[in-house]
Amino acid sequence: MAKKVATHQITEKECRQFKSRLASIRIAQDFILSNLVGQTRFYFYQDGSAVNWLEVRFQKNNFMHLCGVTYLGGPHRFWEDLLNQRLSFESIRLKNDGSHCRNYKLSRK
Secondary structure, eight states: OOOOOOEEEOOHHHHHHHHHTHHHHHHHHHHHHHHTTTOEEEEEEEETTEEEEEEEEOOGGGHHHHTTEEETTOHHHHHHHHHTTOOOGGGEEEETTSHHHHHHHHHTO
16 A cells, blocks of 8 residues: 655745746656657666666656645646646645655756
8 A cells, every 4th residue: 555645735935936847847748748658668777796677667647746746636637737737736735755846956957
C-alpha cells in the first residue's frame, strides 16, 4: 500500500512561485508527451560487480508526481488541465516534504 503523502493547500506566495514556473512546467510536459509517454526505457547501473537495470514506463499520470504536487481532480485531470491551460490553482496541494521546490530547481537547469 502506498504511503500517503502529507500536503497543504497552496499559499498565495507559493501560488505566485508556481505560476512563475508554469512556462517551464509546460515545456517539460510537452517534452515528456513528445518523447516519453507510452514508452519504456531501461536504465542500467552497476552495483559492485553486478550490472542491473531499472525499467521505467512513462505515463501521463506520473507527471503530477514529478511536479511535487497533488491535484484534487487527480493526476489525469492535472495533466489535462495543464495541457489545456485550465489549471485550477485552488485544487493544487503541495507536498510538505518540499519536493515541489526541488523539482522546480531541476527544471531550470
